[in-house]
Amino acid sequence: MRVVELTSQSLSVRNGKIAQCSWSESVGFGVRVIVDGAWGFSAGAKLTKGGIEKTTRRAVEVARASASLKCGSVTLAAEAPHQDTWVAPQIVDPFSVPVEEKLQLLFSVDKVLRKGKKVAVAGSRMGFRREKILFANSEGALIRQVLVRSGAGYTVTASSGGEIQDRSYPCSFGGQHSAMGYELIGGLALLENAERIRDEAEALLRAAGCPSAEKDVIIDGPQLALQIHESCGHPSELDRVLGMEANFAGTSFMTPEKMGKLRYGSRLVNLVADTTLPTGLATRGFDDEGVAAQRWHIVKDGILVGYQTSREVAPVVGEKRSRGCARADGWWSVPMIRITNLSFMPGDWELEELIGDTKDGVLLSNNRSWSIDQRRLNFQFGTEIGWEIKKGKVGRMLKNPTYQGITPKFWASCDAICNERHWKPWGVVNCGKGQPMQVSAMTHGTSPARFRKVTVGVQNK
Amino acid sequence: MITAAGARSICRKVMQIAGKRKAEVILSAEETGLTRFANNAIHQNVTQSDVSVSIRAILGKKTARTNTNRLDRGSLEEAVERAFEVATIQEPNPELLPLPSAQKYRRVRSYFGGTARSTPAERAAAVKGAVGICKKQGASAAGAFSTEANLLAVGNTRGLFAAGRSTLSSFSVTVELDGAAGWAQEMATDVSEVDSRSAAGRAVAKALASRKPKGVEPGEYEVILEPAAVGDLVLMLGYYYADAFNAMAYMERRSPFSGKLGKRVLGRNFSLTEDPFHGLLPGRGFDLEGMPRKRVGLIEKGVLRALVHDRVTAKKMKTRSTGHAGPQPAPSGANVSSLVVSPGGATVEGMVGRSKRGILVTHFHYTNMVDVSKLIATGMTRDGTFLVENGRIIGPLRNMRFTQSLSEAFSNIVEVGKEQVLCEGFFGGGVVATGMRIKDFTFSMKRNSEEVRACRSLRTGRLGLQRSRAQRTLK
Secondary structure, eight states: OEEEEEEEEEEEEETTEEEEEEEEEEEEEEEEEEETTEEEEEEESOOSHHHHHHHHHHHHHHHHHHHTTOSSOOOOOOOOOOEEEEEOOOSSOGGGSOHHHHHHHHHHHHHHHTTSTTEEEEEEEEEEEEEEEEEEOTTSOEEEEEEEEEEEEEEEEEEETTEEEEEEESOSTTSEEESOOTHHHHHTOHHHHHHHHHHHHHHHHHSEEOOOEEEEEEEOHHHHHHHHIIIIIGGGBHHHHTTTTTTTTOOOSOOGGGTTTOBOSOTTOOEEEETTOTTOTTOOSBOTTSOBOOEEEEEETTEEOOOBOOTTTGGGGTOSSOOSOEEOSSTTSOOEEOOOOEEEOOOSBOHHHHHHTOSEEEEEEEEEEEEEOTTSOEEEEEEEEEEEEETTEEEEEEESOEEEEEHHHHHHTEEEEBOGGGOEEEEEEEEEETTTTEEEEEEEEEOOEEEEEEEEOOOOO | OOOHHHHHHHHHHHHHHHTTSEEEEEEEEEEEEEEEEETTEEEEEEEEEEEEEEEEEEETTEEEEEEESOOSHHHHHHHHHHHHHHHHTSOOOTTOOOOOOOOOOOOOOOOOHHHHTOOHHHHHHHHHHHHHHHHHTTOEEEEEEEEEEEEEEEEETTSOEEEEEEEEEEEEEEEEETTEEEEEEEEESSGGGOOHHHHHHHHHHHHHHTSSOBOOOSEEEEEEEOHHHHHHHHHHHHTSSOOTTBHHHHHTTOSTTTTOTTSBOSOTTOOEEEOTTOTTSOOOSBOTTSOBOOOEEEEETTEEOOOBOOHHHHHHTTSOOOSOOOSSOOTTOOOOOOEEEOOOSBOHHHHHHTOSEEEEEEEEEEEEEEETTTTEEEEEEEEEEEEEETTEEEEEBOOEEEEEEHHHHTTSEEEEBSOOEEEEOTTSOEEEEOOEEEEEEEEEEEOOHHHHHHHHHHHHHOOOHHHHHHHOOOO
C-alpha cells in the first residue's frame, strides 16, 4: 500500500500577464494485491478505515477477475523488507520562497523576451513539487520518503510571413527540472540568457533550411538526453521487452537473448542506470515496490548488458533481485517499470576541440519534435536550431533541422564524446507510458557527442 | 459516484466560504477501471476513483487558483483562503473578465449507467472472449479494456452552476502472429456497443494478412487511410501541436491558419466540425467557465470558416464565446476537443477497389509535428499496412515512416469515407473520423536491412511473460 500526499505549485507568465498561479494538493492511497496468483489494484482518496477497507476489497475483486485469465502465478524476486526513511536533499524549500519573488523573476525574463519585434509569444514558467510517500507491504516493509522537484524555463515563439520558430531555455518541455530545492533556479541563469534566446528565435525566421544530406552531427546535451530516453531508456524496460506495452507504445528490439551479445553502439558508448544519482528526478531511497536504489549498466562498452526491472520480471533475465524501477506517477496509479535516471558516460573531448575536428557537419541543439517506431529502431528527431560546421568552424544558423536513423547503427557511429566538464544531468518530466497513461520524470546526464554520417534534413517533397 | 446534486452541494459550500468575495469552482469526479492484457493473459488490472475541486479567487483584476481533493469543510476553507491570499499578491490582469452569470445549456446524452457500473469481472470476461479468438489462430494478444465515468461541474458566486456526466469505454487489441501484427479498437460511450470479439477478429485477420511483408521504396503514394489513421492526423491539426483553430493562436500568428479566416486552406471535399453534441462523443454542454458550448463549423468544404473562442478572445475578435474556455486565466486561448470529420460516400473497401496503386494504412504510430508553420507531420505505419494494385490488396508491407504536410494531404483527398468512427489519437484525445483516400502522400523512410536484422530474433527468441513464469530464469 502506498499513501501519497502530493503538493505542487505552478507559475507562468505569458506575454506580460500571469497565465497560471496555482497551488495544488492531492492525497490518496493505492493498494496492490496478489490474490489467486494474479494482480489487482485499486486507489481511492478516502483515508478512513471504511475507505481503506472498501478500496482494498475492490483490489481483491480486481485480482480475482485477473485470475480468470492468467498464465502462471505471479511470483516476485526477493527483497529484504526495508524499514527506513529517505528524504531528498534540498537547500531551500521551494514552497517557502514567496510567490512575489518567483513572479518577479518570470516577469523580468518576459520583459526581455518581448523586446523582439517578431516575438509572437513569450512564455516563462516555474514549477515545484513535493511528494510524501508512505509505503508498506505484507512482507514487513515500512518506508517513508519525501521527494522534491523544482523546475523553470521559457520559450519564445517568433513569427513572420507564415514562418513560426521557437527557442527554449534551458531546454524544451517546460525547462530544466531537478530533484532540488529552489537553489536550482539561481543556477539556471534564466535572465542572463533571455536576450540570446530571443535573438536566436528571430534569427531562425531568416535562417537557411537544414540541407538534406548525410553529415557528421554533434548533438548537444538536451537533445541527446531525449535520444537516450527514446532509443535506450524505453527499449530497456523489461516489461516492454516482454510484450506488456505491445498494444500501445510497442515492444523492443533489445530482447533478452541478446543480453551480453547485442552491439548496441560503439565501444565508447556506456549507458548507466542510476537511481542514486544526486538531483536525479528518479532518485529515491526505494522504488514503489520497496526495492532499494541501485546503479548498473544497461550498455557497457557498446554491448547490451542490462535492463530496467521490477520484482516480477527480474528473474526472466536471471537476476535474483529487482533493479528497483517500479514507480507510479501518483497515488491513483499502479507501480510499473519506468525509466530511471539513465546517463551517457562522458568521454575526453573538449567541445571546441570536437567542433574543430569536424570537417562537414551540423551542430544540433534542443529538441523540437520526436518520433520513433514501435520497436524503438526507426527514429526521427527535430531540433529547434542547428549550425553548419565546415572545416572545423561553426558557420551559418540552420532552421528546422531534423535527423533520422536506426538505433544501433546510430549509436555505432558515435566516435567522440565530450568530457566531464560538459556533462550535465537533464530532467525529463513528460515521459508517458502505460494504459491508463502515467506521466513520470527522470534525468539523463550527458555531454555533447558526435555521430558520423547521419541523415539530416528530412524533407517533404 | 458523486451525483450532480452532490457536486452542487460541494460547490455551494465553496461559495459560502467565499462569502461576499468572488470565486469560481470546477469540480471533477472520475471512476475508472482498466483491464490490461499481454501474451494472452491479464497482467495489469486497476480501478481508481477521485473527486477534486479547483477553486479560483478573484480580487478585481487579480486571480489565483488552488486545487485539492480534500473535501471536508476545514480543507475547503484552507483552499479558499489560500487562493485569496495568493490572488492578493498578483499583478492585475487587464484582460480578466468578470465571472459569467447563470446560463442555459443544451442537454447532452453521453452517460450510460451500464458503462459506469462495469465490473472487473465483466471486463475480464470480455478480454477472455477476445483472447480466445486470438489463441485459436495461435496468435498472441495484447490490449486494454477500459470503462470510465466522469462528472464535471462548474459554479461561481454569481449563481452559475453547470454539471454534466459522461461515460466512455474503449477496447483495443494488438495481435501478433509469426512476427506480423494487426490492430483494432472499439470505443463508445455505451459499453454495450463495444464488441471485444469483433475487434479481436479484425485484428487477427490483419495479422494473418500481414505475414511475410515486403518493402517498397520511399516516395509518394496514394494512401487509403482507415478512420483511426485519419483521426490521428486530424487531432494533430487541431488538438495538439498545431492549435489551428484556436482564436488566440490565430491572433498571435502562431496558428498555421493565421490570417486565413474565410479563405480556402484545405481541399473542397474536407469539412471539419467541432461538435460537442455528436452522438458518438462523450461531450458536455458547457466549458470550464460555465459558458454554453456550441457546435462550430471550423472547415467547410476546405474553407476556414470559424475558430473556437473563450470570452477573452471573443471580445478581442468582436464575436461570441463558442464555449471552449479552459481553466481561467487561459492566455494561450481556447481549444477544440470534439472534432468531427464530415462523412463522404465511400467505404474503405470501395476506396481500395478504386485505387490503381496505393497503400492501405490501418493506423499510425508516434505521430508528431515536425514543422507547425507548414503543418509537416511524421509518424510510422503500424499493425496492418498493405499494398493495393488495380483495386486489390496484393500483399502486406513492412512499416514505413511518413513525413507529410497535413495541409497538402487534406488538399489531396480523392474520396472521403461514409462511416464515422470514434477514434483515439496516439497522444490521446478523441475524434470522430472517417476513412480517406489521399493522393501523393509521402513516405520518407522504409525499413531497411539494419532494422530487419535487429528485429530478426524477435520472431524466434522473444519471451512472453507466460514462458518466464514457467521457466523463472533465462540462462
